[in-house]
Amino acid sequence: MSDTPIRFDTKIAVLLREDLETWQRLNVTAFLVSGLGSTVPEVIGEPYEDADDVQYLPMFRQPVLVFEGTKETLTAAHARALSRALPRALFTSDLFATGHDADNRAAVRAVGTAELDLVGLAVYGPRNAVDKVLKGARMHP
Numbered sequence: 377m378s379d380t381p382i383r384f385d386t387k388i389a390v391l392l393r394e395d396l397e398t399w400q401r402l403n404v405t406a407f408l409v410s411g412l413g414s415t416v417p418e419v420i421g422e423p424y425e426d427a428d429d430v431q432y433l434p435m436f437r438q439p440v441l442v443f444e445g446t447k448e449t450l451t452a453a454h455a456r457a458l459s460r461a462l463p464r465a466l467f468t469s470d471l472f473a474t475g476h477d478a479d480n481r482a483a484v485r486a487v488g489t490a491e492l493d494l495v496g497l498a499v500y501g502p503r504n505a506v507d508k509v510l511k512g513a514r515m516h517p
Contacts, residue, residue, distance in 0.1 A: 384438045387506040388412060388419060391453050391513050393495045394444045400495070401516075404467045408498035409440055411465030416500055443513040450494045456509040457499045458489075467496035 390405050413420055413436065421437035445453070457464045470483040470493065484492070499509050 382438075385503055386419075386438070386501060387503045388436060388438060388440045388500050389443060389498065389506050389510055390440060391443045391445060391450055391497045391499075391510060392516065393447055393450050395447075396495055400472065404496035405440075405442060407467055407471075408465045408496050409436070412463060412498050412500050416463050419500060442516040443510055444516045445513040447494070449512045450497060452512065453499075453509050454492070454494055454497055456511070457497065460501070460505050460509065462499045462501040462505060462509065464500075465498040466492065466494060469493040469495050 388409070390408050392401050392404060396404065419436050419438070420434050423434045424432035426432070454464075454466070466484070468484060468487070470487070471480050472495075474480050474483055487493075499506055501509075
């Protein structure tokens with residue numbers, strides 16, 4: 377094990393709307409990163425195993441940075457992520473009222489891109505591109 381920190385050339389970031397309640401922030405973050413982990417295989421590391429040979433699922437190979445911002449910041453970040461064609465996941469306010477995956481997808485499908493009421497966005501890509509997407513956001517406290 378090395379004490380030298382690894383500097384990744386990519387970034388996994390979650391941007392949350394600043395007016396969410398604590399339980400919503402946690403729920404939205406979990407949903408968003410599951411989207412990245414399931415479709416961008418390079419973000420997933422190797423499975424874990426403890427000293428007693430008990431096996432555990434693999435997790436992200438790098439930190440997930442969580443940011444917050446206004447509704448306007450989220451809308452702008454979404455547009456920048458789209459323009460850069462970065463892998464992304466979204467969570468809209470409508471999803472708080474749905475109960476399962478099919479309803480979630482239907483709720484997003486029913487709204488045009490410009491009218492999405494975004495409360496969360498996850499993006500993955502080159503560090504500098506993700507930094508540009510997150511312009512105006514601040515680290516989550």
